[in-house]
Amino acid sequence: QVQLVESGGGSVQAGGSLRLSCAASGYTYCMAWFRQRPGKEREGVARIYSGSGSTNYADSVKGRFTISRENAKNTVYLQMNSLQPVDTAKYYCAASSSSVGNCLFGTLRYPYWGQGTQVTVSS
Numbered sequence: 707q708v709q710l711v712e713s714g715g716g717s718v719q720a721g722g723s724l725r726l727s728c729a730a731s732g733y734t735y736c737m738a739w740f741r742q743r744p745g746k747e748r749e750g751v752a753r754i755y756s757g758s759g760s761t762n763y764a765d766s767v768k769g770r771f772t773i774s775r776e777n778a779k780n781t782v783y784l785q786m787n788s789l790q791p792v793d794t795a796k797y798y799c800a801a802s803s804s805s806v807g808n809c810l811f812g813t814l815r816y817p818y819w820g821q822g823t824q825v826t827v828s829s
Contacts, residue, residue, distance in 0.1 A: 713823065726786070744794075755809060789825075793827050801816060
Protein backbone atom coordinates (compact mmCIF):
# COMPACT_ATOMS: atom_id res chain seq x y z
CA GLN A 707 0.00 0.00 0.00
CA VAL A 708 1.15 3.52 -0.78
CA GLN A 709 -0.23 6.45 1.17
CA LEU A 710 -0.46 9.82 -0.58
CA VAL A 711 -0.66 13.10 1.29
CA GLU A 712 -1.47 16.25 -0.66
CA SER A 713 -1.01 19.85 0.33
CA GLY A 714 -0.95 23.29 -1.22
CA GLY A 715 -4.51 23.97 -2.30
CA GLY A 716 -6.26 27.23 -1.59
CA SER A 717 -7.94 30.27 -3.08
CA VAL A 718 -6.37 32.59 -5.61
CA GLN A 719 -7.47 35.27 -8.04
CA ALA A 720 -7.44 34.69 -11.78
CA GLY A 721 -3.94 34.92 -13.17
CA GLY A 722 -2.40 33.75 -9.92
CA SER A 723 -0.35 30.68 -9.10
CA LEU A 724 -0.44 27.78 -6.68
CA ARG A 725 1.80 24.78 -6.11
CA LEU A 726 0.42 21.45 -5.01
CA SER A 727 2.54 18.80 -3.34
CA CYS A 728 1.98 15.07 -2.99
CA ALA A 729 4.17 12.97 -0.73
CA ALA A 730 4.15 9.21 -1.27
CA SER A 731 4.93 6.70 1.49
CA GLY A 732 6.40 4.06 -0.82
CA TYR A 733 7.65 3.16 -4.27
CA THR A 734 5.79 4.60 -7.24
CA TYR A 735 6.28 3.86 -10.92
CA CYS A 736 4.20 6.80 -12.07
CA MET A 737 2.16 9.53 -10.48
CA ALA A 738 -0.50 11.85 -11.76
CA TRP A 739 -2.71 14.74 -10.82
CA PHE A 740 -6.42 14.59 -11.52
CA ARG A 741 -9.13 17.12 -10.85
CA GLN A 742 -12.84 17.02 -10.43
CA ARG A 743 -14.84 20.14 -11.16
CA PRO A 744 -18.37 20.55 -9.80
CA GLY A 745 -20.78 18.39 -11.76
CA LYS A 746 -18.00 16.93 -13.90
CA GLU A 747 -16.16 13.63 -14.05
CA ARG A 748 -12.67 13.30 -12.68
CA GLU A 749 -10.14 14.19 -15.37
CA GLY A 750 -6.41 13.74 -15.74
CA VAL A 751 -4.31 16.91 -15.62
CA ALA A 752 -0.66 15.84 -15.63
CA ARG A 753 1.34 12.65 -15.33
CA ILE A 754 4.99 11.85 -14.58
CA TYR A 755 7.06 8.69 -14.59
CA SER A 756 8.98 8.54 -11.33
CA GLY A 757 12.08 7.09 -12.94
CA SER A 758 12.56 8.93 -16.22
CA GLY A 759 10.67 12.09 -15.32
CA SER A 760 8.74 11.90 -18.60
CA THR A 761 5.60 14.01 -18.42
CA ASN A 762 2.26 14.34 -20.14
CA TYR A 763 -0.40 17.04 -19.85
CA ALA A 764 -4.03 17.56 -20.65
CA ASP A 765 -4.49 20.07 -23.47
CA SER A 766 -6.39 22.40 -21.17
CA VAL A 767 -3.35 22.97 -18.92
CA LYS A 768 -0.42 22.75 -21.34
CA GLY A 769 1.88 25.73 -21.00
CA ARG A 770 0.36 26.72 -17.64
CA PHE A 771 0.88 23.71 -15.36
CA THR A 772 4.13 21.86 -14.69
CA ILE A 773 4.45 18.51 -12.96
CA SER A 774 7.78 17.62 -11.39
CA ARG A 775 9.16 15.20 -8.87
CA GLU A 776 11.77 15.14 -6.14
CA ASN A 777 12.68 11.49 -5.77
CA ALA A 778 14.74 12.01 -2.62
CA LYS A 779 11.54 13.13 -0.89
CA ASN A 780 9.24 10.80 -2.84
CA THR A 781 7.22 13.89 -3.66
CA VAL A 782 5.50 15.15 -6.78
CA TYR A 783 4.56 18.76 -7.38
CA LEU A 784 2.08 20.52 -9.61
CA GLN A 785 2.98 24.12 -10.31
CA MET A 786 -0.10 25.91 -11.59
CA ASN A 787 0.34 29.30 -13.23
CA SER A 788 -2.09 31.64 -14.99
CA LEU A 789 -4.96 30.06 -13.10
CA GLN A 790 -8.46 30.70 -14.36
CA PRO A 791 -11.90 30.19 -12.79
CA VAL A 792 -12.36 27.06 -14.94
CA ASP A 793 -9.45 25.51 -13.03
CA THR A 794 -11.55 25.56 -9.86
CA ALA A 795 -11.76 21.94 -8.74
CA LYS A 796 -10.73 19.43 -6.16
CA TYR A 797 -7.31 18.16 -7.16
CA TYR A 798 -6.25 14.60 -6.44
CA CYS A 799 -2.85 12.97 -6.50
CA ALA A 800 -2.75 9.40 -7.79
CA ALA A 801 -0.01 6.80 -8.00
CA SER A 802 0.76 3.37 -9.36
CA SER A 803 3.58 1.02 -8.42
CA SER A 804 3.02 -1.21 -11.44
CA SER A 805 5.07 -0.93 -14.61
CA VAL A 806 2.49 -2.85 -16.64
CA GLY A 807 0.99 -0.63 -19.31
CA ASN A 808 1.35 3.05 -20.01
CA CYS A 809 0.57 5.59 -17.35
CA LEU A 810 -1.93 7.88 -18.96
CA PHE A 811 -5.10 9.39 -17.57
CA GLY A 812 -7.33 6.41 -16.96
CA THR A 813 -8.37 6.45 -13.32
CA LEU A 814 -8.23 2.64 -13.14
CA ARG A 815 -4.49 2.76 -13.83
CA TYR A 816 -3.90 4.28 -10.40
CA PRO A 817 -4.81 2.23 -7.34
CA TYR A 818 -3.57 4.81 -4.83
CA TRP A 819 -5.25 8.15 -4.29
CA GLY A 820 -4.83 11.09 -2.00
CA GLN A 821 -7.67 12.74 -0.13
CA GLY A 822 -7.84 15.69 -2.50
CA THR A 823 -7.13 19.37 -2.06
CA GLN A 824 -9.45 22.19 -3.10
CA VAL A 825 -8.32 24.87 -5.55
CA THR A 826 -10.61 27.85 -6.00
CA VAL A 827 -9.92 30.55 -8.57
CA SER A 828 -11.97 33.72 -8.46
CA SER A 829 -12.42 36.17 -11.32
